[in-house]
Amino acid sequence: xxxxxxxxxxxxxxAGCISLVITGEINPFMMITGIGLFPGYxxxxxxxxxxxxxxxxxxxxxxxxxxxxDSFVISNDSxxxxxxxxxxxxxxKSFDLKEPWDHLQVYFMALLQLxxxxxxxxxxAFGIIFLxxxxxxxxAMVLSHFVKEGTTGKVSVCAPVFAxxxxxxxxxxxxxxxxxxxxxxxxxxxxxxxxxxxGFSERVDFGSFGDIKADPxxxxxxxxxxxxxxxxxxxxxxxxxxxxxxxxxxxxxxxIYKDGELFLIRPxxxxxxxxxxxxxEPMDNEVLFGMSDIAAVESAGYSMTTDSAHSLFxxxxxxxxxxxxxxxxxxxxxxxxxxxxxxxxxxPGMEAISRLAIDITNPGDSTDQKAQKxxxxxxxxxxxxxxxxxxxxxxxxxxxxxxxxxxxxxxHYATAMVLMLRTLGIPARIVTGFFGGETNxxxxxxxxxxxxxxxxxxxxIDGIWKxxxxxxxxxxxxxxxxxxxxxxxxxxxxxxIVAFSLFDQREIARFVSLPFRxxxxxxxxxxxxxxxxxxxxxxxxxxxxxxxxxxxxxxRYGLVTGYYLRxxxxxxxxxxxxxxxxxxAEVSSEAVRTGMGGRVSExxxxxxxxxxxxxxxxxxxxxxxxxxxxxxxx
Amino acid sequence: xKLTREGKRxxxxxxxxxxxxxxxxxxxxxxxxxxxxxFLVLSLAVLTLNMHRLTLRISQDQPVYAKxxxxxPITLTNRKQSLAAYSIRVLVPGEENNGVxxxxxxxxxxxxxxxxxxxxxxGRYQFGSFPIESTFPFILISRKTDCPVEGGILxxxxxxxxxxxxxxTAGKTHEVSYISSRxxxxxxxxxxxxxxxxxxxxxxxxxxxxxxFMVMEYAxxxxxxxxxxxxNLKPRDAEAFEKSVSFAASTAERxxxxxxxxxxxxxxxxxxxxxxxEHLFKILDVFALIEGQDxxxxxxxxxxxxxxxxxxxxxxxxxxxxxALSDKVFYASDL
Numbered sequence: 001x002x003x004x005x006x007x008x009x010x011x012x013x014x015a016g017c018i019s020l021v022i023t024g025e026i027n028p029f030m031m032i033t034g035i036g037l038f039p040g041y042x043x044x045x046x047x048x049x050x051x052x053x054x055x056x057x058x059x060x061x062x063x064x065x066x067x068x069x070d071s072f073v074i075s076n077d078s079x080x081x082x083x084x085x086x087x088x089x090x091x092x093k094s095f096d097l098k099e100p101w102d103h104l105q106v107y108f109m110a111l112l113q114l115x116x117x118x119x120x121x122x123x124x125a126f127g128i129i130f131l132x133x134x135x136x137x138x139x140a141m142v143l144s145h146f147v148k149e150g151t152t153g154k155v156s157v158c159a160p161v162f163a164x165x166x167x168x169x170x171x172x173x174x175x176x177x178x179x180x181x182x183x184x185x186x187x188x189x190x191x192x193x194x195x196x197x198x199g200f201s202e203r204v205d206f207g208s209f210g211d212i213k214a215d216p217x218x219x220x221x222x223x224x225x226x227x228x229x230x231x232x233x234x235x236x237x238x239x240x241x242x243x244x245x246x247x248x249x250x251x252x253x254x255x256i257y258k259d260g261e262l263f264l265i266r267p268x269x270x271x272x273x274x275x276x277x278x279x280x281e282p283m284d285n286e287v288l289f290g291m292s293d294i295a296a297v298e299s300a301g302y303s304m305t306t307d308s309a310h311s312l313f314x315x316x317x318x319x320x321x322x323x324x325x326x327x328x329x330x331x332x333x334x335x336x337x338x339x340x341x342x343x344x345x346x347x348p349g350m351e352a353i354s355r356l357a358i359d360i361t362n363p364g365d366s367t368d369q370k371a372q373k374x375x376x377x378x379x380x381x382x383x384x385x386x387x388x389x390x391x392x393x394x395x396x397x398x399x400x401x402x403x404x405x406x407x408x409x410x411x412h413y414a415t416a417m418v419l420m421l422r423t424l425g426i427p428a429r430i431v432t433g434f435f436g437g438e439t440n441x442x443x444x445x446x447x448x449x450x451x452x453x454x455x456x457x458x459x460x461i462d463g464i465w466k467x468x469x470x471x472x473x474x475x476x477x478x479x480x481x482x483x484x485x486x487x488x489x490x491x492x493x494x495x496x497i498v499a500f501s502l503f504d505q506r507e508i509a510r511f512v513s514l515p516f517r518x519x520x521x522x523x524x525x526x527x528x529x530x531x532x533x534x535x536x537x538x539x540x541x542x543x544x545x546x547x548x549x550x551x552x553x554x555x556r557y558g559l560v561t562g563y564y565l566r567x568x569x570x571x572x573x574x575x576x577x578x579x580x581x582x583x584x585a586e587v588s589s590e591a592v593r594t595g596m597g598g599r600v601s602e603x604x605x606x607x608x609x610x611x612x613x614x615x616x617x618x619x620x621x622x623x624x625x626x627x628x629x630x631x632x633x634x
Numbered sequence: 635x636k637l638t639r640e641g642k643r644x645x646x647x648x649x650x651x652x653x654x655x656x657x658x659x660x661x662x663x664x665x666x667x668x669x670x671x672x673f674l675v676l677s678l679a680v681l682t683l684n685m686h687r688l689t690l691r692i693s694q695d696q697p698v699y700a701k702x703x704x705x706x707p708i709t710l711t712n713r714k715q716s717l718a719a720y721s722i723r724v725l726v727p728g729e730e731n732n733g734v735x736x737x738x739x740x741x742x743x744x745x746x747x748x749x750x751x752x753x754x755x756x757g758r759y760q761f762g763s764f765p766i767e768s769t770f771p772f773i774l775i776s777r778k779t780d781c782p783v784e785g786g787i788l789x790x791x792x793x794x795x796x797x798x799x800x801x802x803t804a805g806k807t808h809e810v811s812y813i814s815s816r817x818x819x820x821x822x823x824x825x826x827x828x829x830x831x832x833x834x835x836x837x838x839x840x841x842x843x844x845x846x847f848m849v850m851e852y853a854x855x856x857x858x859x860x861x862x863x864x865x866n867l868k869p870r871d872a873e874a875f876e877k878s879v880s881f882a883a884s885t886a887e888r889x890x891x892x893x894x895x896x897x898x899x900x901x902x903x904x905x906x907x908x909x910x911x912e913h914l915f916k917i918l919d920v921f922a923l924i925e926g927q928d929x930x931x932x933x934x935x936x937x938x939x940x941x942x943x944x945x946x947x948x949x950x951x952x953x954x955x956x957x958a959l960s961d962k963v964f965y966a967s968d969l
Contacts, residue, residue: 100773104640108647111666115654118662126662134669141673141772144640148773149721151737160720164676164771171672172665179655179664179671320659500661540649547646595725595765599732634638634769634776 002152003045008140009103010041013090015133016110020083022129023120027075030084033091040094051095063088083116100147107137122282122321124493134172138165181300181502194282194317195219199411199432199453200236201285204247206397209411213386215450219434220289221491222446223277233456233467234448235292236433237311242415244347244396247430251307251342261506263304265312266329268295273327279491279499280322288312289433290326292467293333299324300501308337309429309458321499333458333465335427340460343427346419352399353416354423367426368461371468374420378470383407410435413470414455427460431467438479443488447479560617563629564607570633571596584608596632603628635678641774648674677775684720684770685779687713688739692761692785697915700756700792700880705748708764712739720770724781726751733767753789756879756922760786790918791876791883799964800885800943823851859907859940860889863960864900865953869926871966875947878966882945883921890914897940901927907940945969 017034020026050056063085071081086109093106114133117126139161146152195217198208224232239247256263274291288297293310299322305313310333314322360377361370385407391400398419401412414430421428435454437446456469479487496504557565568587572578576590584604591600606625610617617625637645648670655663691709698704706726712719718740725733726749734749753759763780824840827847840848864882869875882898889896890909898905898917903924905917930952944960946953948967957963 101640104643108643111647111651111670114666115651115663118660118666119658122662130662130665130669137669138673141774145721145770145773146737148769149735149737151721151735155720155738159718160771164680167676167680168669168672171675172668175668175671175675176661176665179668181659181661181664497665498661500664540653543646543649630639 001147002143005103005140005143005147005152006045006097008136008143009097009106010037010045010094011136012110012133012140013037013041013094013106015129015136016113017087017090019114019117019126019129019133020087020120022123022125023117025080025120026083026087027070027080030070030074031087033084033088036088036091037094040091044094044097050098056092056096059092060089063092079116079119083113083120086113086116100144103140103144107140122494122498124490127493127497134168135165138168176497176500177505177508181500181505194284195450197283197285197450197453199455200283200287202249204239204432206245206247206411206415207388209409209453209455212450212453213409217281217450218447218487219281219283219450219452220448221279221440221494222437222448223444224446225275230439231436232291232446233454233469234289234434234437234452235294235311235431236287236289237313238307238309238429238431238458240309240342240429241345242347242419242430244349244398247415249307249309249311251309251311253305253307253313255303255305257303258301261298262327263297263299263312264295265297265306265310266293266295268327268329270327273329276326276328278324278326279494280324282320284317286313286315286317288314288324288326291328293329293331294326295329296327297324298327298503300503321494323495323499323501323503332467335460335463335465340427343429343460344422344425346422347396349396349399350419350423352403353419356402357420357423360420361424366462367459368466370424371417371421371426371459371461371466374417375468375470378413378417379472381406382413382472384409384472384474388412410455410471413472414457417468417470418457418459421457421459428457429459431456431458435469436476438476438484440484440488440491442485443491445488445491447484447487559622560607560610560625563625564604564611567591567600567603567607567629567632571600599628599632603632635681635775635777638769638773638776641677641772641776644670644774645674673772674774677772680771681768681775681777683717685722685766685768685777685781688719688722688766688781689713690724690764690766690781690783691744692764692783692787694785694787697790697918698751698753698787699790700753702792703750703752706751706787707746707748708734709744709746710736710739711744712741714741716741721768723767724749725765725767725778753787755876756789756791758786758788758923788919788922790922791880793887794880794884796881796884796888799881799969800888800962824848825851858894858909859897860894861897861899861940861942862886863942863944863953863956864898864924865944865946865951865966866901866924866926867930867947867951867953868928869947869966874966874969875926877969878945878947878964879921879924881964881969883918885943886917886921887914890917895940900924901929902931 014037017037021031021034066088067081067085070084071078075081075084090106090109090113093102093109097103097106110133114130117129142157142161142164143152146155146157196212197219198204198212220234222234237249238251239249241248241250256265273295276290278289280289288294288304290297290312294312297304297312301314303315305315307313357374361373365373382401383406386409388401388405388408391397391404395404398412398415401408402416418428418430432453432455434448434452435456436452437448439446454469454471456467456471458465458467460466555562564584568578568582571587571591571594574594574596576587576594576596578587578590582590584607588601588604603625606621606628610621610625648667651663651667651670654660655667689711691711693707693709695707696704698706708724708726710719710722710724718738719736720738722736722739723733724736734747736745736747739745761783764783765778766781767776767778769776824837825848827836827841827849832849835849835851837848837850862882862885864878866875869878886896886898890911890913893909895907895909896905896913896917897907898920900920903920905913905920908916942956942960942962944953944956944963946963946965949965
């Protein structure tokens with residue numbers, strides 16, 4: 001067996017295990033067994049003898065016991081249990097590699113590890129490992145062929161391996177683009193961990209923004225049409241009810257459906273709209289972000305919801321990456337609500353705040369002037385700080401901010417301004433979302449991080465919802481060029497691989513069919529469950545039944561006769577005149593006639609010796625018997 | 635085209651991964667599924683391309699006997715311009731071997747290899763095509779297809795040990811009667827030219843006088859003449875007939891090996907007296923293809939001559955007329 005073949009097996013085993021490790025979800029304690037891969041493959045590469053069979057069997061049995069314990073106790077997750085199990089099995093197998101079939105088992109196990117890893121991470125590191133795996137897998141499979149034929153060393157394998165690797169990459173790309181993205185979700189749940197966000201739920205506790213403002217985790221990446229000004233406010237949702245310690249959204253939601261390819265919220269023209277392609281990371285909320293005011297959304301999915309404050313929500317939490325095109329109108333949101341009283345709601349004990357609002361403004365000012373004065377006042381007289389102490393007992397946090405500490409972050413400023421405007425009888429609401437973001441010149445897109453989370457306000461100024469942001473500007477950390485470059489690669493990976501969707505397939509199909517005027521891709525919605533069942537579940541079920549029936553069919557005859565009957569079956573299938581009454585000698589002669597070679601005669605001799613000769617089959621003879629069967633059946 | 639054992643497992647794994655991909659909608663699983671599908675597609679495509687435009691040529695550089703293993707040279711030609719063909723196994727039909735493997739045949743070239751072959755029956759083998767098999771590039775799919783074969787093989791009858799049946803043929807009985815005391819190169823007589831005679835033995839003076847080709851005959855030739863009269867007239871029992879062919883061929887082989895001048899008389903075929911390896915092959919060529927005939931039309935100008943071995947189909951054979959002229963008579967049923 002050539003050394004390179006052994007080395008490739010080792011690479012694939014390590015690639016499989018590393019793909020699990022990079023997910024960051026593997027229990028470090030359960031990962032310890034993985035260290036065994038080093039001595040295992042060291043022994044194997046040095047040509048040392050495989051481990052004793054009893055040792056392999058004992059460890060395998062022990063691993064299964066640990067697997068159940070792990071699935072129900074340690075990890076309490078059978079999916080992670082499988083991940084841990086495969087690592088240990090890879091280690092056991094590294095001590096028990098004998099024939100080419102064992103190598104194939106390693107490859108299959110590594111494949112399983114990749115699949116498990118793909119459910120635990122979306123990182124680009126997975127992509128790098130996948131690429132390495134693909135090239136190593138192609139090489140190993142081509143070498144497997146030459147090893148099986150016994151021609152390694154006689155043929156230079158470099159050229160075929162290279163050519164087939166390139167072809168495999170090409171076809172993998174082709175299939176990846178062409179396979180229809182119809183998600184059935186018949187069974188299981190996503191194991192991708194979503195980012196915990198603050199401010200985008202129906203109820204937001206006051207002061208919670210401070211915890212996330214230091215988090216550099218990327219929330220979304222946005223490709224923005226050139227016409228848009230900077231910096232941008234990425235509006236999420238609004239909150240209208242404040243009870244002194246938390247904000248709540250009490251607005252009713254209405255479901256909207258796709259109109260053609262768009263979720264149309266209000267009229268717009270594509271030419272004048274600001275177009276944003278937004279790639280959201282997995283998050284624990286349903287909110288869609290975009291520049292205010294989002295008029296339409298183009299995305300996968302069949303429905304979404306909106307409220308009277310023009311916030312948009314998906315029908316599910318974004319457990320996976322989600323990308324969409326948002327079309328935003330340039331004009332402000334008109335006030336089209338009958339019930340503006342909900343935007344004048346105040347918690348008890350607002351007297352001091354009311355006095356302050358009156359002090360800041362003049363009675364003769366317009367609503368806009370009043371709002372601007374309050375905004376300016378907060379911006380100039382208060383300082384930005386993320387370290388805000390708990391308010392003294394009995395004092396509300398907003399009073400503490402306005403009259404005591406005089407320092408806080410966006411949430412304090414926005415809440416204070418909304419309350420002051422409301423005390424003056426101006427309808428106002430708080431808006432949560434993100435502000436700014438870092439422009440990545442390598443990829444011409446904006447990176448929005450968790451630290452860009454922000455809240456500002458919208459007030460009813462002369463019939464339109466006008467945005468005010470009383471938070472003083474804060475200098476942002478500058479990311480290094482290398483980090484931006486790496487982020488660009490990450491963005492491409494996520495854009496074109498992780499977030500590739502039916503939507504993208506439509507775009508490609510549209511582009512390809514442009515010169516031919518082909519009909520557009522059919523809508524897969526109504527078909528997806530049926531397609532999944534027909535294409536996969538049904539054949540898979542039939543194959544499973546067939547495998548079980550086949551296995552049971554031969555098992556009842558015992559090993560010696562069972563294998564003989566299979567060989568007889570093979571001879572019949574290859575055109576041999578075999579009847580149920582054919583003798584072994586006749587089977588042998590028919591095998592020769594049909595060109596199956598002398599191995600059949602050898603096999604039948606062993607069969608006759610053990611079936612009729614009263615011989616007990618030794619372990620070695622049993623292995624030889626099975627091996628002969630394999631050679632014949634191949 | 636069929637899936638190998640590994641291929642079946644790979645295919646099953648692909649179906650399961652496909653289910654996982656469509657169930658989860660996870661693009662990374664779609665990526666793995668794409669890889670698996672690309673392997674299957676490549677297996678099919680490369681395998682088909684690998685076995686495309688291949689031809690075989692079979693040649694015979696040595697005599698091939700039935701039921702005896704011989705090595706037959708097989709040449710595999712790859713007619714593709716630049717693509718090499720890998721791991722092509724040529725299977726010789728009806729033979730007890732795993733064929734011959736050609737690990738690599740570069741584009742626009744040919745490679746020869748000898749395959750041990752054991753033919754069960756005599757005759758001319760014009761194969762038309764041989765099955766060729768390959769699993770390249772992976773071990774997932776095996777393809778078996780027919781490849782055109784140029785050339786053919788003439789398989790001589792089985793050569794058996796006939797010591798038990800002809801224990802004294804080369805020994806005594808006939809020698810007592812026929813071997814003269816003259817030395818082997820002594821001139822014996824001049825006779826008419828017969829088919830199969832060596833042209834170099836033509837006696838030109840005598841030929842000019844008589845107007846016929848006349849040849850010189852020497853004492854040795856006269857003394858070591860053997861005639862095999864083989865009855866292939868309406869054989870009834872095919873198995874017995876094959877045995878008699880094998881016996882006759884074995885007899886010829888042994889006698890020529892012992893230096894006899896052997897003549898073969900059969901229905902419609904006559905091989906005149908001759909000896910040596912080439913002469914043996916002439917006789918074996920006849921035996922390789924001999925079949926039953928409806929009438930005795932032996933082109934011999936004379937009857938049995940020299941020591942005569944008569945091999946009869948049955949006791950009712952019309953050739954029993956040669957019984958009295960023959961020194962040894964064998965019946966197919968006894969052989």
